[in-house]
Amino acid sequence: MWLYSTKDRSSKYTLQKAVMQSLPPDNGLFMPNAIPVLSQQDIARLMEMDFASLSYEVASRLLHGGLPVDILKEIVHEAINFPAPVISLDGKTGILELFHGPSLAFKDFGARFMSRLMGYFNRNEDKELTILVATSGDTGGAVAAGFLGTPGIRVVILYPSQKVSQIQELQLTTLGQNIHAIEIDGTFDDCQALVKLAFLDQGLNKALRLSSANSINIARLIPQSFYYFEAYKQTCKHAAEQDLKIQFVVPSGNFGNLTAGLLAKRMGLPTAPFIAATNANHVVPDYLGTGSYLPKPSVRTISNAMDVGSPSNFVRMEALYGSTWNIMNQDILGYWVTDDQTETTVRKVYKDYDYVIDPHGAVAFHALERYRESHPDCYSIVLETAHPAKFLDDMERILGMDIDIPESLQALSSRQKVATFMINDFASFKDYLLAL
Numbered sequence: 001m002w003l004y005s006t007k008d009r010s011s012k013y014t015l016q017k018a019v020m021q022s023l024p025p026d027n028g029l030f031m032p033n034a035i036p037v038l039s040q041q042d043i044a045r046l047m048e049m050d051f052a053s054l055s056y057e058v059a060s061r062l063l064h065g066g067l068p069v070d071i072l073k074e075i076v077h078e079a080i081n082f083p084a085p086v087i088s089l090d091g092k093t094g095i096l097e098l099f100h101g102p103s104l105a106f107k108d109f110g111a112r113f114m115s116r117l118m119g120y121f122n123r124n125e126d127k128e129l130t131i132l133v134a135t136s137g138d139t140g141g142a143v144a145a146g147f148l149g150t151p152g153i154r155v156v157i158l159y160p161s162q163k164v165s166q167i168q169e170l171q172l173t174t175l176g177q178n179i180h181a182i183e184i185d186g187t188f189d190d191c192q193a194l195v196k197l198a199f200l201d202q203g204l205n206k207a208l209r210l211s212s213a214n215s216i217n218i219a220r221l222i223p224q225s226f227y228y229f230e231a232y233k234q235t236c237k238h239a240a241e242q243d244l245k246i247q248f249v250v251p252s253g254n255f256g257n258l259t260a261g262l263l264a265k266r267m268g269l270p271t272a273p274f275i276a277a278t279n280a281n282h283v284v285p286d287y288l289g290t291g292s293y294l295p296k297p298s299v300r301t302i303s304n305a306m307d308v309g310s311p312s313n314f315v316r317m318e319a320l321y322g323s324t325w326n327i328m329n330q331d332i333l334g335y336w337v338t339d340d341q342t343e344t345t346v347r348k349v350y351k352d353y354d355y356v357i358d359p360h361g362a363v364a365f366h367a368l369e370r371y372r373e374s375h376p377d378c379y380s381i382v383l384e385t386a387h388p389a390k391f392l393d394d395m396e397r398i399l400g401m402d403i404d405i406p407e408s409l410q411a412l413s414s415r416q417k418v419a420t421f422m423i424n425d426f427a428s429f430k431d432y433l434l435a436l
């Protein structure tokens with residue numbers, strides 16, 4: 001397989017280059033140059049497999065020739081070692097729980113796959129690899145857990161001070177070993193901008209081997225396409241019996257999760273149009289409605305992992321659909337949701353279904369309800385991207401009751417936060433990295 005930069009369709013990079021460099025030199029994003037289309041028989045065969053095995057089949061088609069198949073098989077089976085169950089709420093609605101991994105968010109899929117892929121591609125290097133990650137909340141914890149103890153790799157995580165939940169902060173500041181955290185006095189967009197500047201800085205790139213673990217890395221994106229097949233597998237019989245198409249509703253910030261779904265669709269997964277749901281950071285729904293793309297500074301909301309004013313994966317969506325917005329519109333419907341609506345939805349889902357949905361999942365759920373007012377029936381699968389206990393204060397305030405806390409989170413509260421506080425200043429960040 002080859003990858004190209006979204007800024008230059010004729011460019012060609014190996015998988016190893018794309019994974020290790022994260023960004024092409026022209027500052028575009030990597031995309032696979034050919035997306036294999038699975039036949040109906042292929043897809044029917046996947047529906048008989050367990051999650052890890054079907055993931056390997058999808059990966060081996062998409063990454064064909066990118067690395068030895070036995071290595072890929074091992075990596076996929078190690079990375080995809082926890083389930084992604086669809087919980088049925090009613091005959092037409094399922095919740096795809098993506099929070100059964102170590103950091104209790106869907107980003108575990110990407111982080112676990114990427115850390116192993118990078119570890120493999122890095123195996124013969126003498127110089128340590130430094131991975132830079134900007135997080136608006138959940139990326140940090142997933143990447144920290146995914147890379148903890150990986151030989152030859154250290155991770156530097158930048159997060160916006162006061163803008164992640166206490167549990168998220170503990171997840172990314174308490175592991176130690178090869179994981180370093182920087183608390184930036186600024187927003188997530190500031191953190192992301194610092195990381196982008198680091199990759200473009202010649203001095204830093206001479207001194208260090210840099211890579212990224214954000215959703216901009218193609219290795220984060222690819223494994224996120226696996227669970228669309230897995231969710232389809234769990235629901236397709238039921239949906240077919242009712243003559244319903246399967247639809248995914250994706251709470252979105254940087255749009256990596258949605259882009260992975262679009263990849264699955266391109267690979268032949270027969271789905272109805274996606275619903276892309278955002279909070280008050282609604283640049284993409286606006287684009288889908290009007291055709292003008294106007295990135296903005298991010299706004300703070302209670303679904304903070306989606307507080308992104310300038311979604312990085314938008315250029316990948318354009319790469320898939322071209323810049324003609326009404327073509328993209330046929331596959332993606334955009335909705336945006338206020339914090340008030342999110343809170344009302346958390347309460348409603350609990351009342352109606354006895355299901356505790358987190359604020360991110362609730363954004364998607366609300367979008368689905370609005371979609372249903374004017375659209376034909378589908379079997380709709382709402383992606384529940386994180387465990388509600390990760391947003392404990394908000395959840396308990398919204399529901400007015402205690403939330404069950406999984407053991408892995410309970411253990412965190414006794415650990416000591418270790419982070420370097422820093423103003424939003426590239427020179428300070430550069431000095432820090434050179435001294436690390």
Ligand SMILES: *Cc1c(COP(=O)(O)O)cnc(C)c1O
Pocket residue numbers: 105106107137138139215251252253254255256257258305306360385386
């Ligand atoms: C990261 C994250 C999102 C947004 O995912 P994108 O791929 O950036 O669109 C949604 N919900 C949760 C809980 C997240 O951590």
